Amino acid sequence: DAGITQSPRYKITETGRQVTLMCHQTWSHSYMFWYRQDLGHGLRLIYYSAAADITDKGEVPDGYVVSRSKTENFPLTLESATRSQTSVYFCASRQDREGYFGPGTRLTVT
C-alpha cells in the first residue's frame, strides 16, 4: 500500500537509552521531515532531508540524530533519551505541493 508509515506507534523507554523511530514512505518523495508535537508548542521541526544523504537541522535538533541512506527511509535516533523528549513524533514527506504525515509515534521516557 502506498503511504507513509512509522514504527513503533508507541514506545516506553528509560532515561539514557538509545531509541530509534522508523519512517518509511512509498511515494519516493524527495523531502522528509521529523516533527515533535507537545502541548503548548505545536509542531516543531527536528530534522529534515531534501534527498538521500542530505539532511539539515530544524528548530530543535539537540539530542537527535538522523540518516537517510535510501530515499524511502528516514530514521530518527535519540542517542540518550531524556524525559524532555517524551512527545508525539510525526514523520512527514513532501514533493512539490503534496505533503503527508505519518500516523505518529507516542514516545514516553521514564
Added chain:
Amino acid sequence: QKEVEQNSGPLSVPEGAIASLNCTYSDRVSQSFFWYRQYSGKSPELIMSIYSNGDKEDGRFTAQLNKASQYVSLLIRDSQPSDSATYLCAVKGRGSTLGRLYFGRGTQLTVWP
C-alpha cells in the same frame, strides 16, 4: 526565523454556521500556503493549499489569500460537528529553506450541535 501566527482560539461555532480561521505570516515574499486539519490523537491532514491572491474553494472550504496584508484564512461553511479539530496554517519556505513548511500553533475549532 519565519513566523506564522494563528488565532489562539479555541473557536466555538454552532452547527451550520461559518467558521473563520485566520493566519498571518512574517515573510513578505512567501508564495505557498497550506491548511492542515488535525483531529485529536491523529496526524495532520492537508485540506487546502493556495498560491495566488484571492479565494480558492473546495466544497465547504474556502481559502483566502491576501499577500499585501500577509494573511491567509480558511472559511468553513455549514460547519458540522465533524469539523471539530485543530487547524494548522503552514507557509512554505524559500531559498535555502525551500523544502520546509513553517507551521502556526493551530486553532482549535469546536462545532456544537
